[in-house]
Amino acid sequence: MAKPGLHALAWALAAAMIAALCGCNHKTPRTPTAAQPSPRNAADINVERLSAGEPDQWLTPGRDANGSYYSPLQDINAGNVGKLGFAWDYRLGTNRGQESTPLVIDGVMYATSNFGRVYALDAATGKELWKYDPQIDGQWARYACCDAVNRGLAAFDGRLFVGALDGWLHALDARTGRRVWKVDTLIGRSEQKPYTLTGAPLLAGDLIIIGNGGADFAGARGYVSAYDRKSGAFRWRFFTVPRNPA
Numbered sequence: 704m705a706k707p708g709l710h711a712l713a714w715a716l717a718a719a720m721i722a723a724l725c726g727c728n729h730k731t732p733r734t735p736t737a738a739q740p741s742p743r744n745a746a747d748i749n750v751e752r753l754s755a756g757e758p759d760q761w762l763t764p765g766r767d768a769n770g771s772y773y774s775p776l777q778d779i780n781a782g783n784v785g786k787l788g789f790a791w792d793y794r795l796g797t798n799r800g801q802e803s804t805p806l807v808i809d810g811v812m813y814a815t816s817n818f819g820r821v822y823a824l825d826a827a828t829g830k831e832l833w834k835y836d837p838q839i840d841g842q843w844a845r846y847a848c849c850d851a852v853n854r855g856l857a858a859f860d861g862r863l864f865v866g867a868l869d870g871w872l873h874a875l876d877a878r879t880g881r882r883v884w885k886v887d888t889l890i891g892r893s894e895q896k897p898y899t900l901t902g903a904p905l906l907a908g909d910l911i912i913i914g915n916g917g918a919d920f921a922g923a924r925g926y927v928s929a930y931d932r933k934s935g936a937f938r939w940r941f942f943t944v945p946r947n948p949a
Contacts, residue, residue: 743809744861744877744878745808745809745811745823745861745876745877745878746806746808746809746811746813746858746859746860746861746862746863746877746878747808747809747860747861748762748808748858748859748860749859749860753767753768753906754768756768756769756771758774758775758776759776760807760808760809761774761805761806761807761808762806762808762858763806763857763858763906764804764806764854764855764856764857764903765804790829791828791829792829793822793824793829793831795816795817795822797816797817799817799850799851799852800817800849800850800851800852801816801817801852802852802853802854802901803815803816803852803853803854803855803856804854804855804903805855806855806856806858807826808858808877810825810826810827811823811824811825811826811832811877812824812825812826813856813858813863813877815853815854815855815856815865816853817850817851817852817853817868818836818837818839818841818851818853818867818868818869819837819839819853819865819866819867819868819871819873819900820834820835820836820837820853821834821835821856821863821865821875821880822834822835823877823880832880833879833880834880835873835875835880835882837865837867837869837871837873837885839867839868839869839871840869849901851868852901853865853866853868853901854901854902854903855903856903856904857903857904857905857906857911858877859906859932860932861876861877861878862874862875862876862877862883862932863875863877864904864911864932865904866888866900866901866902866903866904866913867900868899868900868901869899869900870887870888870889870892870898870899870900870915871885871886871887871888871900872885872886872888872900872904872911872913872930872935873885874911874932874935884934884935885935886930886935886936886937888900888913888915888928888930889915890924890926891922891923894922896917896922896923897917897920897922897923898915898916898917898923899915899916899917900913900915900916901916902914902916906932907929909931909932909933910929910930910931910932910938911929911930911931911932912927912928912929913927913928913930914926914927914928915927915928918943918944924942924944925942925943925944926940926941926942926943926944927940927941927943928940928941
């Protein structure tokens with residue numbers, strides 16, 4: 704369980720900052736410049752790109768379709784790592800726990816923060832391109848066992864998919880941050896059962912798969928749900944507890 708003081712997003716941002724330092728073998732530090740405009744559209748991810756596992760991209764929370772969590776790039780190595788320096792930072796405006804794994808796609812970093820907020824930054828400079836706030840009731844954090852954290856997002860075909868703490872799954876336009884659709888993933892909302900969404904959604908063909916948190920509390924029953932990637936329409940639900948224990 705991550706402690707609020709261990710800011711995983713800060714570590715991920717720091718890793719991206721290191722990668723942005725192209726002048727690590729010079730005696731004087733170079734100021735990072737903004738990435739050149741990409742000919743691709745924002746988050747232009749398809750099956751071919753996921754299968755290829757492009758080494759200079761971080762397309763999924765696990766980097767590639769196989770979830771290797773490993774970058775094969777060799778620009779930074781044992782010989783020059785000691786010469787790296789600070790590149791940039793971006794203030795999230797919160798002291799709460801951070802557990803997100805950012806994506807880096809064609810020079811843009813997409814990261815999540817508390818409650819399901821999403822940020823798009825220029826990966827070379829840290830300049831904010833846009834940010835998205837799901838505008839949820841902060842009191843929902845009382846249902847979260849381990850702070851109002853969020854662990855990341857999925858990207859495909861120009862859209863980003865993120866779960867907000869209050870149980871709504873959001874699809875965003877990756878270029879503008881505008882919401883395309885949102886869908887309620889919770890059962891028992893009217894009974895105020897203690898469900899949350901903190902995990903990163905997963906892609907499976909034309910579906911977005913999301914598992915809900917909260918089953919470690921009384922009155923909640925663990926389950927996984929699937930939604931149509933394009934429309935958000937509900938497709939199926941699987942209960943990890945096979946029957947109602949009552």
